Amino acid sequence: MSERNQALIRLEGIKKVFLAEEVETHALGNINLEIKNGEYVSITGPSGCGKSTLLAILGLLDSPSAGNYWLDGKPVADLSFAKRAHIRNREIGFIFQSFNLIGDLTVYENVELPLTYRGISGAERKALVTEALEKVDMAHRAKHLPSQLSGGQQQRVAVARAVAGRPLILLADEPTGNLDSSNGEAVMQLLHDLNQGGTTICIVTHDPRYAQHANRTINLFDGCIVRSLAGADQEESLEVVPV
């Protein structure tokens, strides 16, 4: 594991081009980015600017068309589907806008699922799941199905699932998008607490209120980073690269 302030994620010249019926869509163009261990980074920008695509590449859900990507010092841009799955399972925790809990599994089983794929023993899984559910205050709902929970509760379960395996980084794509403001605030507070506990977090949001929870905000526009603000609006870098 990286020491605090060391680069956990490093992107160099990352591009993403979608090809559909002879039409090329440039979703990301020449992204250079570093996220340090323990950082809380938010990615913002208008709809279609490439936020989610960037997060998908960060989370190894998608691979870049060009460029290099190091995760915890290891190159991960050109890995196979199975190897990416392996890293996702061990190093990355996901929180989605639509929660993405499996409706046929209980709260407990949903949180347990990534640990199962990791091949962890039953007893150890139980300890980790219980700890994660307690962290989000959902242990009492362990046997419920997602459909029996409110949206806020579902997202807390999703957070528990994301952190249960103690990943290097937590990636959240519009985690409050489907929640009312009070539930949204609660989830953001949860993420804040996790970061305070040492978890590296990268969140995509278009809501400036929630972006402010981060230590650093990265603005995307037309697939490029146009601004990166750290702390109290302190400009750390400004880079505009035409697509």
Next chain:
Amino acid sequence: MTGPLLQDIRFGVRMLGKNPGVTLLAVFALALGIGANTATFSIVNAVMLRPLSVKDSANLVMLFETNPQAGIARGLVSYFNFVDWKEQSSAFSDVAAFSTQPFNLRSEAGPERISGARVSSDFFRLVGSSPALGRVFTADEDKPGNNRVVILSHNNWQRRFGSDPNIEGKTLVLDGVSYTVVGVMPPDFQFPEKKVDLWTPLAFDSRTDGSAVHNLNVVARLKPNVTIEQAQVEMDTLGRQLQEKNANGKTGWGVGVLSLSEYTVGNIKPAFVILFAAVAFVLLIACANVVNLLLARAAARQKEIAIRSALGATPFRIIRQLFTESALLSLLGGALGLLLAFFGIKLLLASLPGSVSIPRADEITIDSQVLIFTIIVSLLAGVLCGLAPALRLSKPDLNGTLKEVVKGAAGGVSNRRIRNLLIVSEVALALLLLVSAGLMVKSFVRLQEVNPGFRPDNVLTMEVSLPKAKYAESYQMAAFYRQSLEQIAALPGVHSVGVISHLPLSGENANTLFTLDGQAAQSSDELYAGYRVTSSDYFSAMSIPLKSGRAFNERDTDQAQPVVIINETMARRYWPKEDPLGKRIKRGDLHSTRPWLTVVGVVGDVRHSAVNQEPKPEMFLPYQQNPVPDMYFAVRTDANPKGIAPAARNAILSVDKDQPVSNVKSMGEVMTEANFGRRAMTVLLIIFAAVALALAIVGIYGVISYSVSQRQKEIGIRMSLGARQIDVLKLILRQGMIVVLIGVGIGLVLTVVSGSLLSSLLYGVSATDLVTLVGTSALLSLVALVACLIPARRAAKLDPMISLRCE
């Protein structure tokens, strides 16, 4: 490994329970396919695969005489050939002979006909079985005069003798002679037939058995490391040497060697191959349906699978999860299929006529081998069903899928292609089965139309077997038949009655070598004809037309000129341009001392061995001049022939109260039994074809319905742009029927290519019969059109506004 697998199973069970409708449909489709396979395998297992109930049956072979020139493929063996083979062959550790023979058992309940086998003394050693009680025969008992000993089957001992532990030394009267019981065989020993009641020594006696009679079955055990092929080579050489030494110029004789199982069931192999192909196709069609269902469900599960993948599930892990689910489905289908097979077999066995038409049919059961087969077939079906959905889902588009809030659509063009491919396969295989069933039906109808040469309606048949001890002299046998015929003829309702030594289509036959008067002495041609002993009114009782000359009459006694009646085929073949009446023939070769027989009549041809076999030359001799102990009575009545059976039996008992009468059947029943194999095959193919058609139609309906549900928005747009209901109807029908017609085309090609396999089972119809091909194709296309029409009409009635709102 176990933990995650258990989790997969648990989740799989939950997923099956979540969509009970889909699960039930899939399980039922698989049950039909697997059940058909299980039922067929259990038959094949019992009849062909399971070792016979004798020790090391794999090393047992049957030896038989062959003469291709005379049309004898598996001839019974003469005693002297048996002795020569036994003494001079080196490929076998043991050679034994047996002859199945019914006995008349005298009991308190009256005379009874029971099955027996005369066996040489080394028979029991060769088959490797010891008696449960007592001993086997000694070599000394295998000699005429010393052979009044008997060994009982376990079943016979239980049934007739109340499992008497002191049975040894007791006597029973067989064919009027006392035999002493020396042993009881164990319950699992049922050789050479399942229904054998007792064994007596062969004790060959050339005075009574006839030195030239070929009436023995010969069984041998191969020495270790000797193959059947090696044994055949040795027997070929031995056969040639013996022919040169003994045959007096007879040519064409050889020795055949076949494994016991091949000998017993080899001739029904082609039928089983076709049945297995049929049930395999039914299973493939069922699997195609289940794949369609699972693909539809897979589309609805894309998001779940994407989540699993995002959380780190590897493609292998996802495939395993999906295969676990399809395996659960197929195992459930297998369990239900096993149940269907169990009851199907019961139904099949219940429908068997009294005399067993399938060898070893009574051993057909669900045993451990059938269970293992069912599990393997189920798992294979599971893999087959799970493959396409697993491959579709194992590498999902994570980014796209996870962002969507609602997902339900199918995986686009490639999924549609898979579905169309499945429909094409289903239609092609269903057509293949339909054509096969159609051809078998047509063939069966053609067979029903064949004139067997006699009229089976209102004819009662009964068998008697006169014991040698009581009927040692020819005149005694002749007197018995004469009196019995008189008694039966006097019964009210009887038109005519006759006796015949070998009833047509009864499975019994005899051929004899004969010589034409004037045949050149140097001629090496050997002439053979079917040999029957009969009475004067047999031909009228069976309505066999007299073409020329006369029938036998009471003046054809043993004192009169020996006479013979021949059939038309024999007349045409040997006197093509002459009148055969008055010509002379004699049984045996030129040197035979048998008397010359004068042809006094020509009768119409009878299809003796099978309705689908052309008539062969046959000769009929009067019983007064050639009495034989085993005869069938044929009684033509004016009403239900079975109704007169008790009176006819009593008429025979009035002549000899100890004479049992067996095989009491109408001639119609005899024909039904003779055709049973073909009828059963036809019925099974019809059932399998009907199941295949039903599955294919459900598959087509399912795919088109699914397609309509996925294209609602497109249909709405088309309608909003001015498409009429008829246009939408045509659109959907065209989509469905193009796929169906491609399937029909491929099915027709497959039918033509595989036609040769079926042609051996067909009669009077070609495997590429145009009417059947066109008719079944039209039927399938029509039913498919109806299956497409239902969802097409639904699509045509869609409200464009609702459709357009539908995402």
